[in-house]
Amino acid sequence: MTLNIAGILDEVVSHAMASGHFEQVNGHEPQNAPGSGLTAAVWADSVQPVRASGLDSTTVALVFNVRIYTGSQSEPADAIDPALLTAVDDLCAAYIGDFDLGGLVRNVDVFGAHGQPLLVRAGYIQQSGAIYRVMTITLPVIVNDLWEQVA
Incomplete structure (x- = not known):
């Protein structure tokens, strides 16, 4: 069996799109500045x-990593974090609600039974000369019986 990265990535992206x-x-970590409004990017961080x-x-x-971006200079400034948190709330509910991502994985490792738990971290990044407010969801999923062990 091989890692169905395209299928799993598509499922994670589709929740954000929906x-x-x-x-x-x-479906990748962008190298250029995101557009206006809220933008999401999804990419694989680790396999262990x-x-x-x-x-x-x-x-x-x-x-x-599921990162949500918006311009740090958006107005009104008091609406930036609530907009990001509303999107984070909906995405976390969707990922936990679709616990096995359509049957592609064993489960979303919500509490970190196998290492990294689901986590949301806020911050700022600079990209293409602009500063963006971001919230990054760390989304660990467990994939059963992926690689055969042969003696």
């Missing part, structure tokens, strides 16, 4: 074997 919060959703593996196969934790 939310209706974003003018644009990318977990101790829940069987005797002849390896289960992995696949961690995604």
Whole structure:
């Protein structure tokens, strides 16, 4: 069995697209400045074997970053974080509500049973000379029996 990265990534991206919060959703970490309004980007962060593996196969934790961007100079300034948090709230509810991402993974590792828990971190980034307010969702998913162990 191989990692269905395209299918899993598409499922994570589709939740962001279906939310209706974003003018644009990318399936990669952008190298250029995002557009106006809210933009989301999804990319893989890490792949790590977990101790829940069987005797002849390896289960992995696949961690995604789901970053939401908006201009830090948007007006009114008091509306920036509420808009980001509303989108974060909807996305976290969607990812936890679709616990197995349409049957593609064993589960979203909400509480970090195998390492990294679901986490949202706020901050600022500079891209293409502009500063953006961001909230990044760390989304760990567990994929069962991915790689065969052969002696």
